[in-house]
Amino acid sequence: MHVRMLKGQEKEVFDLAIIGGLVLTIAPYHEFIESGLILIKEGTIMDITKRELIPNTSVARDTITAEGCLIMPGLINTHTHAPMSLFRGMADDLPLMKWLKDYIFPAEAKLTEDMVYWGTLLSCGEMILSGTTTFCDGYFLEDQVAKAVKDSGMRAVLAQGVIDLPAPGIDDPKKNIKHLEKFIQTWKDTSALITPAAFCHSPYTCSENTLRDAKDITRRYNVPFLIHLSETEEEVHNLWKRYKKRATHYLRDLNVLDRDTLAVHCIWLDEDELDVLKEYEVKVSHNPESNMKLGCGVAPVPEMLQRGIIVGLGSDGAASNNNLDMFQEMDTAAKLHKVTKMDPTVLDAKSVVEMATIKGAMALNLEGIIGSLEKGKRADLIIIDMQKPHLTPCYNPYSHIVYAAKCSDVRHVIIDGKVVMKDRKLLTIDIEQVMGKVRAMRYMD
Numbered sequence: 001m002h003v004r005m006l007k008g009q010e011k012e013v014f015d016l017a018i019i020g021g022l023v024l025t026i027a028p029y030h031e032f033i034e035s036g037l038i039l040i041k042e043g044t045i046m047d048i049t050k051r052e053l054i055p056n057t058s059v060a061r062d063t064i065t066a067e068g069c070l071i072m073p074g075l076i077n078t079h080t081h082a083p084m085s086l087f088r089g090m091a092d093d094l095p096l097m098k099w100l101k102d103y104i105f106p107a108e109a110k111l112t113e114d115m116v117y118w119g120t121l122l123s124c125g126e127m128i129l130s131g132t133t134t135f136c137d138g139y140f141l142e143d144q145v146a147k148a149v150k151d152s153g154m155r156a157v158l159a160q161g162v163i164d165l166p167a168p169g170i171d172d173p174k175k176n177i178k179h180l181e182k183f184i185q186t187w188k189d190t191s192a193l194i195t196p197a198a199f200c201h202s203p204y205t206c207s208e209n210t211l212r213d214a215k216d217i218t219r220r221y222n223v224p225f226l227i228h229l230s231e232t233e234e235e236v237h238n239l240w241k242r243y244k245k246r247a248t249h250y251l252r253d254l255n256v257l258d259r260d261t262l263a264v265h266c267i268w269l270d271e272d273e274l275d276v277l278k279e280y281e282v283k284v285s286h287n288p289e290s291n292m293k294l295g296c297g298v299a300p301v302p303e304m305l306q307r308g309i310i311v312g313l314g315s316d317g318a319a320s321n322n323n324l325d326m327f328q329e330m331d332t333a334a335k336l337h338k339v340t341k342m343d344p345t346v347l348d349a350k351s352v353v354e355m356a357t358i359k360g361a362m363a364l365n366l367e368g369i370i371g372s373l374e375k376g377k378r379a380d381l382i383i384i385d386m387q388k389p390h391l392t393p394c395y396n397p398y399s400h401i402v403y404a405a406k407c408s409d410v411r412h413v414i415i416d417g418k419v420v421m422k423d424r425k426l427l428t429i430d431i432e433q434v435m436g437k438v439r440a441m442r443y444m445d
């Protein structure tokens with residue numbers, strides 16, 4: 001398994017070696033490796049084992065010493081709207097519909113390509129600094145999101161927004177499907193780190209034809225389809241009045257549910273809808289902080305997990321959170337379900353860490369390449385400094401990741417084998433410049 005340096009044999013040169021530290025692999029076997037060693041070449045994990053098994057580490061061009069650290073897969077944020085960091089704190093403490101109609105939609109009407117690019121780069125900086133290596137985005141002017149993501153070095157599923165209302169970059173909603181197809185054509189196979197996708201805003205803002213047509217396009221190009229599903233009780237009532245169907249049944253009858261569909265929020269679902277999600281292998285993105293902040297309700301996550309539905313964690317946009325910190329999201333998810341069920345056993349720390357890593361990868365159909373640290377997978381990993389008072393002592397790393405660690409404990413971040421943050425310094429983004437650009441923007445006048 002491991003690389004042996006036999007006499008006379010030519011040394012294999014790796015791009016990066018991570019030496020020492022406790023490795024939390026999230027793999028079904030070898031869950032923990034104490035004093036580990038990870039060898040990376042051309043973005044792939046070539047070997048992951050105990051350090052002592054490979055004495056000669058001089059074969060790597062670059063090394064990171066991880067003594068006293070925890071090494072784990074990079075966190076996966078399964079739902080956000082990256083450019084919405086521009087609207088962080090602009091309007092808070094309002095109901096969802098009022099927040100959307102009176103503040104967010106008017107602000108979005110003023111968005112330019114430039115704003116979307118810099119807003120996304122700001123989000124990418126925040127995400128890397130907080131240990132996220134992959135995210136799933138749904139927004140408008142998604143070409144600009146993709147350009148910023150490419151510049152940041154992050155991995156992402158990027159979905160062009162589809163809505164039957166005028167939207168940034170699409171004055172005439174009749175053009176939304178054409179726009180979607182062009183986006184997918186542009187970004188499919190353009191970058192190994194970017195998967196294009198479709199994001200239908202919701203069953204209440206997209207017509208039946210729009211939903212069907214968008215899903216058809218994603219099937220034709222074999223890319224994911226995202227949709228906000230049953231986020232508020234009000235939308236569920238309105239849909240019922242119109243179609244005499246609950247939202248999941250409505251989408252099933254339109255033939256838009258399958259294993260490439262990622263349903264976001266999924267709060268107001270009945271038992272049969274949960275069974276339908278399981279039957280059609282629909283994935284779920286759970287966004288507890290946004291749901292709490294907008295007062296939308298609590299998604300039945302324990303019931304989903306009992307059925308074997310794949311549930312990833314998401315932050316939602318920074319305007320309804322108000323940050324993209326997955327450590328906070330994990331902490332909130334674990335506690336929200338405990339207090340809702342009045343049962344501290346209902347969602348344990350390990351399950352939550354899985355939701356932020358391997359289950360997130362499964363939600364995005366990326367589990368073949370990311371979500372755990374295993375030989376042959378892409379090297380997306382974070383190194384957390386455990387030498388901190390609030391992380392001492394350490395009995396159970398899962399517990400610390402969820403309940404005690406802060407995003408600022410992440411010291412180094414590696415995406416696709418490339419070091420994008422070293423000693424908390426971003427190497428792909430000039431964050432001072434990005435913050436300066438965003439501060440100078442005007443979209444509230």
Ligand SMILES: [Zn+2]
Nearest residue numbers: 228264316317
């Ligand atoms: Zn959302």
